[in-house]
Amino acid sequence: MRAIAQNGTGSRAEAAAPAITGVSDEQQVLLSTLPPSRGQKRLAFAIVLVLLAAFCATLPFATVPLGYIREFIPAYAAAMFVISSITSALLFVQFSIVRSRALLAVSAGYLFSALITIPWALTFPDLFGESDMAGTTWGVLTRIWRLVFPLSVIGYTLLKDDDARTAWPRALSYFAVLLSAAGVLVAVDLVAWLATTTRDSTPSGLPFSILDRSQIYWNALFLLLALFALALLWSRRRSVLDLWLMVVMCGLVIELCLITLVGRRYVVGWYAARVYFLVSSTLVLAVLLSETALLYARLARSVMGQRREREARLMTLDVLSASIAHEMRQPLASIVTNVDAASRWMGRPTPDLDEVKATLEQIRNSAYRARDLIGSIRAMVKRDGRNRAALNLNDLVHEVLALMKGEFQRNRISVELELDENLPLTKGDRIQLQQVLTNLMTNAIEAMAEKKWPRILRIKSATEEPNGVLISVADTGKGIDPKIVDRIFNPLFTTKSSGMGLGLAICRSIIEGHDGRLWVSAGPEGGSVFQFVLPANIAS
Amino acid sequence: MTYLTLMQGFSAARIPRRRGSTIEDQQLRTGPTISIVDDDESMRCAVKSLVTSLGFAACTFASAEEFLQSPCLDDTACLITDLQMPGLSGIELQKSLLAQDRHIPIIFMTAFSEERIRTRAMEAGALGFLSKPFESQTLITLIDKAIETSRKN
Numbered sequence: 001m002r003a004i005a006q007n008g009t010g011s012r013a014e015a016a017a018p019a020i021t022g023v024s025d026e027q028q029v030l031l032s033t034l035p036p037s038r039g040q041k042r043l044a045f046a047i048v049l050v051l052l053a054a055f056c057a058t059l060p061f062a063t064v065p066l067g068y069i070r071e072f073i074p075a076y077a078a079a080m081f082v083i084s085s086i087t088s089a090l091l092f093v094q095f096s097i098v099r100s101r102a103l104l105a106v107s108a109g110y111l112f113s114a115l116i117t118i119p120w121a122l123t124f125p126d127l128f129g130e131s132d133m134a135g136t137t138w139g140v141l142t143r144i145w146r147l148v149f150p151l152s153v154i155g156y157t158l159l160k161d162d163d164a165r166t167a168w169p170r171a172l173s174y175f176a177v178l179l180s181a182a183g184v185l186v187a188v189d190l191v192a193w194l195a196t197t198t199r200d201s202t203p204s205g206l207p208f209s210i211l212d213r214s215q216i217y218w219n220a221l222f223l224l225l226a227l228f229a230l231a232l233l234w235s236r237r238r239s240v241l242d243l244w245l246m247v248v249m250c251g252l253v254i255e256l257c258l259i260t261l262v263g264r265r266y267v268v269g270w271y272a273a274r275v276y277f278l279v280s281s282t283l284v285l286a287v288l289l290s291e292t293a294l295l296y297a298r299l300a301r302s303v304m305g306q307r308r309e310r311e312a313r314l315m316t317l318d319v320l321s322a323s324i325a326h327e328m329r330q331p332l333a334s335i336v337t338n339v340d341a342a343s344r345w346m347g348r349p350t351p352d353l354d355e356v357k358a359t360l361e362q363i364r365n366s367a368y369r370a371r372d373l374i375g376s377i378r379a380m381v382k383r384d385g386r387n388r389a390a391l392n393l394n395d396l397v398h399e400v401l402a403l404m405k406g407e408f409q410r411n412r413i414s415v416e417l418e419l420d421e422n423l424p425l426t427k428g429d430r431i432q433l434q435q436v437l438t439n440l441m442t443n444a445i446e447a448m449a450e451k452k453w454p455r456i457l458r459i460k461s462a463t464e465e466p467n468g469v470l471i472s473v474a475d476t477g478k479g480i481d482p483k484i485v486d487r488i489f490n491p492l493f494t495t496k497s498s499g500m501g502l503g504l505a506i507c508r509s510i511i512e513g514h515d516g517r518l519w520v521s522a523g524p525e526g527g528s529v530f531q532f533v534l535p536a537n538i539a540s
Numbered sequence: 541m542t543y544l545t546l547m548q549g550f551s552a553a554r555i556p557r558r559r560g561s562t563i564e565d566q567q568l569r570t571g572p573t574i575s576i577v578d579d580d581e582s583m584r585c586a587v588k589s590l591v592t593s594l595g596f597a598a599c600t601f602a603s604a605e606e607f608l609q610s611p612c613l614d615d616t617a618c619l620i621t622d623l624q625m626p627g628l629s630g631i632e633l634q635k636s637l638l639a640q641d642r643h644i645p646i647i648f649m650t651a652f653s654e655e656r657i658r659t660r661a662m663e664a665g666a667l668g669f670l671s672k673p674f675e676s677q678t679l680i681t682l683i684d685k686a687i688e689t690s691r692k693n
Contacts, residue, residue, distance in 0.1 A: 329651035330580050333672035337586035340676030344593035366582050
């Protein structure tokens with residue numbers, strides 16, 4: 001619920017959130033901010049160990065030639081394409097929530113990896129019978145990928161700590177996703193086109209002639225880059241994502257080592273290197289997916305839990321009001337019956353004054369009982385003072401609106417907000433005040449449901465001089481009959497066929513329990529306006 | 541204030557007819573007994589006061605069990621009972637009386653007016669079902685009806 005409110009109010013709420021942790025509640029469930037558990041660390045370590053063991057096991061046979069397997073590269077490329085695309089989609093989703101440049105960098109890096117596998121596979125020299133090795137487009141594309149991917153990871157690692165506290169506006173983040181995806185697409189096209197044309201025109205020409213140097217230097221450079229990325233990640237490791245990126249980089253390092261060691265194609269090492277990287281990428285994707293699914297399940301459970309809690313709360317109020325109604329009706333019934341009895345004793349030819357006196361006594365006792373009952377309800381509302389904290393009523397309005405969104409849509413009611421951005425904080429019980437707002441909005445919905453058009457709910461917040469905070473809930477419903485307007489706050493008074501008629505009475509009790517006032521007036525264009533004022537929290 | 545005036549007006553309208561039957565009142569005092577069962581003392585006393593002001597004899601009980609064991613059971617011409625009580629509820633009292641083949645006219649009173657229970661009570665032959673707080677006039681009319689039924693039997 002807090003998360004929703006924080007999203008809704010944007011930077012204001014985030015500024016109000018404690019800056020000590022730097023991570024708000026909603027980010028506690030994200031892969032890019034959640035710290036890895038001990039089990040996850042062990043699993044990652046085990047995967048790296050298995051890869052290393054496989055690497056060592058391969059070494060003795062690394063140079064055994066296997067011959068050209070025609071299906072290998074297309075299959076490998078297809079697998080890498082799928083894995084990288086899904087990983088990039090997963091990371092873009094993370095970015096759209098956290099909105100940090102670091103995530104954008106690594107998501108774009110993965111998208112680039114995915115897209116470049118297409119020209120990479122198509123230009124594989126032996127696929128279409130070509131044999132020119134060093135200067136081929138394929139070699140160039142391989143090197144570009146080995147440059148870009150570790151760089152995107154390095155970019156992520158360098159940016160991730162700076163970004164923790166500066167999130168972009170939401171609208172901009174979608175734009176950024178589209179823009180970077182388009183940028184990556186254009187870059188891949190451009191690279192593929194350049195790699196193809198430069199090779200065709202001048203095999204040693206610019207700008208890729210520089211890439212045609214001895215393979216060993218290049219591999220050394222890539223290895224250094226991958227190791228640097230790994231070291232950087234290690235030194236700044238914090239989140240689940242960091243952990244699994246490290247595993248990917250380990251896979252890359254192992255691949256590069258193996259390729260550098262064997263130095264030629266179509267031997268066991270050459271195939272194994274690619275398989276190891278593929279395995280590490282697949283495992284990481286699998287883990288990321290399962291983590292996401294787990295987090296989703298946890299989130300869904302907590303959302304359901306919150307919903308149940310809310311229903312339970314409403315239920316409690318319902319049960320409470322029913323028992324209050326029952327308790328209230330006893331003395332009322334007794335008073336009414338006694339009044340009639342007394343009047344009968346009086347009306348006799350010889351009035352029985354003793355009976356009248358006894359009956360009047362009863363009436364007084366019943367009235368006292370009703371008074372005590374009201375007192376105890378008020379005390380119940382008041383007693384919960386320990387739950388009071390400084391809160392922004394604008395946030396509360398957003399929370400309740402989010403909870404009741406479905407009701408407004410179902411009744412085709414449009415909501416107009418006029419919230420004072422500089423509203424001072426107030427001190428109160430969040431749940432009780434939420435109850436008041438829910439009640440006022442429910443009444444407004446019911447008042448408008450019986451009318452055709454327009455159906456507009458206007459919610460205003462304002463500063464009330466000298467030191468109060470005012471909330472007004474105005475509807476365009478049928479309004480309140482002036483004859484009954486004085487009684488609508490009375491317990492048991494209701495104009496509805498269902499309900500105990502305690503809603504407004506409890507609302508008033510709650511507001512008065514907070515040293516505030518709640519009143520109603522007729523709206524300027526029909527309908528009614530419920531307003532309450534609470535004292536501003538001067539200490540804040 | 542308005543409510544009280546209204547109720548006085550009500551009583552005033554009733555009084556002439558009762559005045560005309562003062563002797564009948566005196567006779568009734570020793571005649572049929574009306575039993576009142578309610579765990580709420582103030583309500584019990586109020587209904588008793590109203591019933592005796594009408595000239596009937598009244599017995600009061602704080603629970604259904606108490607009533608079922610009392611000697612008043614045989615003289616009761618009309619039973620006014622609360623619905624929700626600790627121990628036997630009003631509906632269970634009604635059932636237990638029917639099981640003993642006692643067809644006493646019953647008027648239920650309740651502070652929870654639930655349609656389902658009302659239907660059940662009325663189907664089982666209740667004379668009336670009053671939601672607290674109710675108008676005394678309604679109760680008086682029902683009592684009159686109950687006495688008439690008892691007399692016929």
